[in-house]
Every structure is written in C-alpha cells, then in structure tokens.
Amino acid sequence: MEKPRSTRYFAATAALAFVFAEAPVFARDAGTSVKSEASDSPAQEADQLEGAEAGALALLDVPLEDLLTLESTSVAKKRQKVAESAAAVYVVTQETISRSSASTIPDLLRLVPGVEVAQLTNGSSAVTIRGFNSKIANSLLVMVDGRSIYNSAASGVFWDQLLLPFADIERIEVVRGPGASLWGANAVNGVINIITKHSSDTLDATATGRAGSRSQEASFTYGSRLSDTLSFRTYGVYRHDNGLLDANGGELSRRWQGLSVGTRMDWQPTIDDAVTLSADYGKGDFDTPFLELRRSPLNPGYDPIAAEGGFKSYNVLGRWTHQQNEKLDWSLQVYHSYLNRREVGFAGVRSKVLDADLGVHWVPNATHDIAVGLGARQLDDESTSTPSVTLTRLANTDRWLSGYVQDDISLIEDKLRLTIGAKLEKNDFTGFEFQPSARVFLKVGKGLALWGAVSRAVRTPSLLERVTQISLTALLPGAPENPLPLPVYPRLNGVPDKKSEILLSYEAGFRADLAEGWSLDVAGYYNDYSRLLALAPTGFQPILSPSIAQPVGLYADFDLGGAADARTWGFEALLKGQIASGWRMEASYSHLNYEVGPDPLSGAPYELVFPLQGSPRHQLGLRSYADLSDNVLLDTQLRHVSELYHGQVPAYTALDARLTYRPRVGLEMSLIGEGLLDDQRLEFIQNLYPTPPSYVPRTVAAEVRLQF
Template identity: 30%
Template sequence: MSTAPTNFFVRSLVATTLLCAAATAVRGASPVMAAAGRSDTSEDMELLLSDQVIVTTATKTAGRVSDSPAALTVITEDQIRASGARTLTALLRSAPGVDVMDVNSSQSNVSIRGFNDQFSNKLLVMVDGRSIYQDFYGAVFWQQEPLLLSRIKQIEIVRGPGSTLYGANAFSGVINIITKTPQEIAAGTKTFLTAERGGENGSAIESYAGGKSGAWSYSVGGGYNSSDGYGSEEKTRVPDAHSTHILMADAQRALPGGVLRLSVNTNDSKSDFSSIFLVPDGDWRSRNYTASYDQDHARNPLQIRAFVNTLDLSDPAGLNIQSRIVDFDAQQQHVVSNRNQLVYGLDYRTSEIKAFLTANQNKSRSTWSVFGQDEARLGAKTTLFAGMRLDHDSAYGETVSPHVSLVHHLDAAQTIRVSYGSAFRAPTLLDNYFNFSVPIIPDVLTLQLGGNLHVRPEKIHSYEIGYRREMKDAYVGVNAFYNQISDLMYALPTTYAPSPPFPPNTPLTFMSENIGGARAMGVELESAFPVARGLRGQFNYSYQDVKDDKDGPISFSPAHKANLALETVGGSRVSFRTDLHYVGKSIFRDLYHNDVRYDIHAYLRADLKIAYQFGPAAHPWRAFTSATNLLGDGHREFPQAPSPLSSGAQSAAAQRVIWLGVESR
C-alpha cells in the first residue's frame, strides 16, 4: 500500500482512539445510569444489546448490528413512519456514506461512497433479497419500482464491497429493502395513506391489508402517485411529470419444514424520463414474480428463491425497451459447532434485452456462481468472517471475490472491526451489445454507438476499520475506508470525423472501454442520542476523497455530507420529525466534450413532518403535514449540461413540496 493510504489509516486510528475516549466520557456521565443508582455492568449491557434490531444482509444470517462484519446502517419502520419522506430516495438521504441525486422529479440516483451518476451503476439494491438492479442499463429505476413505502419493515444499508455474498454489482455497497410478510400484515391492521401536495401539483395514496384462510396468510395492496414535476415551475419546462399505479399481492403458507411465499408486484407508469435519451410520456410496465421457500426453524436452514423481473418501455417516438431477468438462487446455513457456522450457496441468472439501443435485436447473457462464508468464533470476544465467491459469465468469464473481516468486542458495549473485501461491477448488456445510430447531420454525419464484448468488469479492493459503542438509548460509530478501483468503464469516442470539413475532435463512434482506475478514502461518523424526555436525535457525517488515477476528481462525489434529525418518541398525540441534509460541492466531468466540467454547488435541504394522532389507541389515525426541501432554494443536484445525443436542459431545480394527508397504521 502506498504512503497516502498508510498515513490515512494512521490518522483514522488516532481518530478512532479519540472517539473511544469521548464515548467513554459520555457513558460515564450518563444521567440515566446515575438516576438508576447502579453501575453499568456487562450484564446490563448484554440486556441492552439484546434489544438491537436484527439484521441479515451483511452475513445472510440473523445477527445484531454490533456483530456485523461490515459498516451497516438500519432505517427502521418507526423512522420511515416518522419521516416526511414520500419516496425511497428521500429516505436514503439520512444514511451516512449514501449519495442521493435527484435529476428531477421523475429520476433519482443513489450510490455509496461516491461515483454517483445519471445512471448510478455501482450499488446493488434488493427487495427481500431479490435484486432490482437492471442488467441492461446498469441502474435502478427507483420511481418505476413496484413498492409501497408504507409496507417496508426496515432498510438495511451495507457500505463496502458485497460481491462475496451477492455477486456482480454489489460494488460499493448493498441496500436491502425488507417488507412485511403476509403473516405479519394479517396479524396487524389495515394501512392507509392519502396525501395531496402543493409546489408541484399531485397526489399520492397507498393502502394494503391482509388476512388468513386456513394455512395461508395473504395480503393485497395498491398505490397511486402523480406529479407535474419540478420542471413545471421553470421557464425551460424540463419534462419530468409522472403518474404511477402500483398493485401488489402475495401469499404465505406454513409447511412442516418451513414457509412458502408467492408474490406478484406490478408498476404501470407514464413518465417523462429526462435522461440522455429524452423519453416524454413514456409508458413503463414493471413486473416481478417471486416464489421462495425458507426453512426458518431448522438447525441448518435451507433457502430457495426464484424470480422473474420484467421491464417494458414504450415511447411515442418508438424508443422501446423490453428487458427480462430470470434468477434462481439457493443457500444453506450449516452449524458445524458452537464456534463455527457456514453459509454457502449457488445462483443462476439470465438477462435478456430487445431495444432500440440494440437495433431491436434480442441479446442475452447468463451467469452462474457459487459462494461460501465461514463465521468462526476465535474466542469469547472475537469472530472471524472469511468468504469467497466464484462468478462465471458467458460474456466476460470468471471473477473471484474474497472477503475477510475480524470483529472483536472490547466489552459488551464496544466493538472494533477490521475488514478487507473485493467486489466487481459487471459490464451491462449495453456495454456489450450497444448498436444505435444518431444522425447529427442527416445524410452527412452520423454518430454510432457500439458495444464491446472485450470490456472487463470494474474491480474494487477495500480496506476498512470500524468502531461502534452502544449506550443506553444511544450509540456512536465510526468507519474509515480506503478503496482501490481498477478497470473503470465508460463509453468513449473511438473514431473521429475528418477535420476539415468538420470541427476538430468530432466523434463518429462511441464504444465502452476500460480507461483506468481510481482511489477513494473516507471516514463516516454516525450516532443516535436522547435530547430530552420524548425527544431523540440522530447525527452523521461523511467525508470522502474520490480521485481518478491521474488525481482528478470523480463526478458526483461530494467531499462532505452531514445529516441531523430530531424526532419525538413515545405516545404523545402530537409528533414531529425534522431532517437537515447538507451536501457539499462536487463536479460533473463531461467526458464527451473534452472533459468539460460543470460545478454542482453545495446545498442545505430541510424536511419536516408534523402529525396529530386521533381515534382509538389500538387503531389510531394521524392527520399530518409534511414538507420536502422546505427552504425552497431551487438548487440543482444534476447540472444543466448538454449530452452528446440530445441538447438542452437535463435537470430541474428542486422545488419546495408541501403535503397534507391522513394515514392509519
């Protein structure tokens, strides 16, 4: 390792030591412990830790956050309910290390530890363990995903490489959105939400309910939301209006050996997708069908899942896309002894596309993989996680992804972790099979976009150190990381038109190429703490320094980000939550125009929700008002920059949006 990352980790270790000392001082002065008139014994802390949220994403087995071999943040159902967020991406803004960028009202992108983009492609997103990453584009279409916000049980955000367990595209992190099961819904109450918004006219409604019939539990739900878009407030009239219909149905049956679950989710949207290819009034049809079996009570449980994801886009101009993903995976946990546990499995995945981007030809690719991870107790306080995965793809061949992490409990309340992991991002189907012509000057100059079957996967090697301390009604954690990235993929010009008569460096062809590497280093601090009786706070801060191998900045990678939230807790009829999000300045490097740079200015965003609860305590209702971007500063998170394929504004300035609504849970 070079001197720079070595010095970085020396500084990080010093910072960790100082944080430990600060946390110890906070713990010693705890008014809760003093009021109780007793010492903070290890037995007390073990009881406290037993109340932690149970997570599964970092290891594919159930465990506590403090035992995780990776940097992990959880957004709970209570936090989702308390927030004023009406979209998934708005929720994710509050997490440390997460970059969220709204291009406009209809298109958002999310990344972890930098490298965000118009189509963010280095983050694996799952719903109940099912990937929703679009293999053909290398992105997640958040607004077109059939998911009800009110049905989410918790969101687990793993920062750092995840390919050992999840394969391709778990590059810089994994987000797993966990929904309530039909059994949990049937045992609870109906949920209903309706709201009207101003600032960008529109409305939203969500509702779901469940029941039982013999050995089956079932649930059904639906939702609708619409918006005129941020662009409706601008003179340039950036097209970003949308309307979305969501329908969901699933069923669950308890079997002697486990649980069978079947689900169908649909999303039909009409959306102005303001991207590289302007798609006004595009009809989006997203479908997924899932069948899973889980031996939830076996000593060595087996999990099997098969799913089909389809996405169809039809456009009045004929820019049509048909995509289908079929996936089968199986895994088993095996308890070797009381000190050793294995999890291993296999996966097979096929991806198909037929689109105007491939000259309306059918193109497909398949991948199979095997993985294993060992969790070994080296002593009463130390656990070693070591795993490896082999992926074989029909286009780019084999890729191996190792991971090792040592988790040591200094005592019952304090944990320190050191980790190394490797991951990769696979070429998209468009990287391989792009075949699209754009007439620049009819019958004179045509721009050709072509695929490349020889492009290699992007790879990352990550080194991390983390510390976490649990306290009564509070916690504090810090993570430091150094990432080395190689074989970055971009679509670059490969041939140019003659000059004269054409201007110098006028491209004729573009093709996906591996153009070099990058490095990223940073520190993430997160905490939660009581502020006063009935009032709780959360704070996190992230610093990241992301540069290419020529020491140039990487697009959409702000160095500084901070989030502060205050929310009421307890049974008060009046509740509120306010969130402040600070995002530092960054740049957008336009590789298609001689590396032109566009500044993205720093901004401060404020969100607020105030609610009043009424009705019976067993089945309460709440009337609420909420606001996103309360300051209404009109900041842009994506620049007004021309693309090589279309001209004019691509983004819209963020608008203040006020909601009025009622909800029950």
C-alpha cells in the same frame, strides 16, 4: 468557477444513458420479516429486528418465521445484530419510515451515512454509496425481499418504478461497502435490501392519502388470515408528480404518473417449513426534459423537447425455507421478472430475468457457522435501434452460474470472530469472476467493538457496453470543448470483449456506547478501482455534404474499452441518542475524497464515463424525533450537501419537517414541508444525455393514514 470539459469528457457525460452495466446477483435474502417487540429507541429496534445468531435459538422459544428467516444483508446472510456486524450497516426502521417526511424510497435514504441521493429529472433519482453517482449508478445492488431490482438493460435501478406502501415495509438494511463475496457482481460499493412485512403482521386494512403542492399519491393495503397457517396481503399504490422546474421556476415537463399492485402469501405447512409467494405489477408514464440533437450537420444544435416515456413490469417470486434441525436449514428461491420501458434516446427495452437460488446454513459446532449457496440466472434483453443509438445485436441472452461459501469462525467466544468467504461466478461474456473477502470483529469491552475487512468485488459490463454505438451530442464551434470551426459529433462504440471493473477495498470501523442512551458508529474505507469504464479515442471522420464541396462537421469516434484507475477514501460517522424523554436525535457526517489515474496519452486524469465529480465530498445530517405529547409528534431533518461538478451544482442546505396529530388509535393526520429553506434548488446535473438543469421546488403536503 466551472472548469471547461474536454471533448472526450463531454462525449462521455452526454451520451452514456445507454452504456448500461449488467451485474447479475445470485442472492438469497430473508424476504420474510423478522418479528420483534417494540423498542424504546431506533438502535434497540434495529438490534431486535436483526435478532440473535441462529445457533443460539431454541426451536420452540420463538415463532417459526423468526427461526427460518436466518439471512439479512448485514454482511453474513443471516440474522445478526447490527452492533456485532463486521461492516458499516445502517437499518432504516419502520418507526423511521412512518415518521419521515419522505414520499419516495430514495428520499428515505437521504440521511443514511455514506448514501448519496439526488433528484435529477422528472421522476428520476440518482442514488449510490461512496461515489460514482448517476441516474444509472451501476455499482450498487438493490433488492426487495431477496429479488434483485437491478435492471440488466439499464445497468442500474429505475427508482421511479419502486412503488411500495410504506406501511408494508418492515425495514431497509443498508450495507456500505462491498458485499460481493455473498451477493455477487455489482455489489461493489454497497447493498440495499428492502424487506417487507410478513403478511401475518398486516392483518388489517391501511389507507394513506397525500396531497401536496406538486404531487399526489394514495396507497391501500389489506391483509387477512385464510387459516391458522396461511395469511395474505394485497396492496395498491398510485402516484402523480408534476415534475421539476427550470431555473426561472417554469414547468419543464407535464407529469409523472404510475401505479403498482401486488400480493403476498405466507404459508406454514409444518413447524419446520415456511413458504412465501408474491407477485407485483406496475406501470407508468412520464415526460423527460431532453435536448434533442438535430440530425442535419448543416444546422447543428439541439431542440428542447419533453420526451415521452413509460414502463410496464411484473414479477413473481416463490421461496421455500426448511429447518432440518437446530443446526441446519436451507432455502430455495425462484423468481421471474419482466420489464418493458421506453426511455430517452431509444424506442424501448424489454428485459426478462429467470433466477433460481439454493442456500444452506449449517452450524456444525460452537466455532464454525457456515453458509453455502448455488445459483443460476438467465437474462433475456431486447432493444430497438434509433438514429441516436444503434445496436449490432438487438436481442441477447446471458447466462450465469454461481456458488459461494462463507465461514463465520468464533476464535474467542463473544470476543473475536473471523469471517472468510468467496463467491465464484461464471458468465458467458467475461468468464469466471472470483470475489473473496475476509472480515474480523473484536469486542474490546463492554460498549466498544472494532472491525475490519478486505474485499474484492467486480462490476461486469452490460450488453449495451458491448454492442452499441451512441451519438447523442454535438460539440458546437466556439464551445470551450471544441476549438475547431466545425461541429464535432462524438460516437461511442461498444467493445465486445469488454472486461469487468475491479475493486479492492479496505475498511475499518468502531462502535462505542457513550453516555447513557448515546452511541457512536464510525467507518472508514480506502477503495482501489481498476479497469473503470473510460473512453479510448480511435479517430476522426469528416462529414461531407453533397451540396458543399467541403466538410461540414467531424465524427469523433471513441471506444468504450478504456480502462482507468481510481482511488476513493473517506469515512462516515453516526451519533445518536436521547436528549430527553420523548426526544431523540441522530447526527451524521460523511466525507469522500478521490483521485483518478493519469491518461497515458495526455498525462491528465482519466475522464471517467461515470465521473466522481457527481459525488459530494461532504454530507451532514441532523434528524430529530420529538414527542410533544401523547398524540402530537414533530419530526425534522436538516441536511447539507457540498457542491458537485466543480460548482456547477452549488452546495445546498435543506430542511424537512413533519407535524403529526393522532386523535385516536388508527388515525393519523400530518402536515409536511420539504425543502423549506429555499424556493428551489439544483441537486444534480444529468451527465448521461443532454438535458436542461432541473430544480427541486419547495413543497408542502397534507397526509392522512387510516388503519381499520
């Protein structure tokens, strides 16, 4: 049964599309891909992609890019085997990507243990790790080749803008749990790093076309060598989507359409240097189903509309990596990004980011492996006030400085390792932020390893949390949340001195090789959050009408300065192996539990702005890769997601399948079905602004990939 929402909770969930949380990160990432030979299983491929420790490499034994690409998001900012990481790490390999039924990057992440993915409106996805899911999940850091795509104005990731050809993605590294000691603020619940291929690995042309019952897309990528040391790649992607459906199967919106073009150049001027330059441009237009609040108190209520939105964006990035000697290397990265986006509820937001980062990796001896870095970032945000969203400051500039140090200490060679480190950041609105961590890794014996970690991470408040007043909803008379005979209009007010949210996280896990070809990976966690974003009531104000000698409504004012406590705990398990020759399987299970501290005024649990009820307590997944013959493949994935919001979003089970035929080298034809078990399903409800429930329909599609 649906539990009634209180006035404060309704106000929070309905209006917070604009309570955006800024979390700049000074991250230096190995954007160039790590080359590896093909492996026989996903586990072997992931290990080869991660590579060996940098100190064990000889300068002339491997390609230069393997030497210079010493970092990854797998905990240590360097190439490290997944099996030897003191964290919960999962790698979505190129093989997994090419054999998936997914057409978007969020769909690729659906079966990663601990990752929550839901489609909620036209073109929009809610993606997070270990709780607090929403359209603007604000505790998850996402990067593409070392460039953060976390948006300063939206305090999250616009996943619909992430249009990359799947053929160009080398791998997607997912770290569940805090990564703030290296990556900084906003790397609270996890880190996702999308790494594209080195351009020398794409010296051909690849075209992909997909036509389905609800969407159509096409991509093209072309790479070539200009000389023995200089290569490049260009790409283009176009996507059109009809959007989601209402409860009766009717159309809710007209379209989502977008395109992206880009290029990457890799240059090796000397045997000790590598240079990468890249640039991307994207644009899109979309309709969002929206319940628009009537502004007249004499006629309270909503009018359903399809709000028009759109975006234009570009970014440029340069990175220079230098191998000083076999014990010392450094990397300098600079990028600039720009976004102009029109979204529901406000006229437009323009964001500019200029980021510079210097990282040094030093291996002084066999015991210590040290990473040190410095970074600086400037964020320029502009927005426009509307009747629903009023800003006390329309333009703002935030500046950040940061530094980190981490020492990977080998206490017993190849057996016991201790990693300690911290990141110190200084911004001009919350001051200094200190984010330390300690991790231990123990190899008990052949095929068995244990690890544990303690970390502190912060999420910094966005500009709009500090300077905005939001009024998007009304509590109508007779609603469970409003016992009064008058409509109540909540107003959410920013707090200029809002402090950062804090997480203290405890993690532990083990990895074990079972029978031949089978492995088990289990990770558990306990997260203690403080100063979470919650509403603080400040009073009521009557709305008077000049034609009626009595109030016609009430304004209910809340500050965004509430500070709530919460705890989450759970575990994730992944079992994978080979059933028979040409048939591999992965089974995963994730469990999440939580409790929220009491509100001192009511004694009831705080009603968080980003509630935990939007995260499933249980997720199960089963993925199968079957080679029916040398040129026929059948890949399926089955997943179960438990209910959300006390049953307002029912539990569902979904089956996706992909049947692929490869008549010759370079040509692939596939039939794809998604959501095959139901006509349509509800995956999420929009808790950030009023919108009708949007249902994901069953879809079928045909896809052709041609490499030439």
